[in-house]
Amino acid sequence: MANLALVYGLRLLPAEEVAGVGEAPVELKNGNNARVTMHLLEGTREQIEAQLRQSIDAFFDFFPEI
Template identity: 80%
Template sequence: MANLALVYGMRLLPADEIKTVGEGTVNLQNGNQAGVTLHLLEGTREQIEAQLRQSIDAFFDFFPEI
């Protein structure tokens, strides 16, 4: 299996200050770009942590071969 890299980022902001969430860009060695979808989770710390765990589990469900 190839060596993989998981690209992610986090920033905690007041929920009512967010206007839009866009897409991040990764520049690849071959000159291409790959998009990284950014996700927004809102709630209390406990709610955000629970949603993040579910999101991570769901992400890896897309790649059962890993």
């Protein structure tokens, strides 16, 4: 199996200040570009942590071969 890289970012902001979330660019060594879909989770710390764990589990469910 190939060596993989998981690209992600985290930042906490006041929920009422977030107007929108877009894609983040990723530059590849071969000169191509990729995009990473950004996600927004809102709630208390506990709610955000639970949603993040569920999201990570769901992400890896899409790739059972890894």
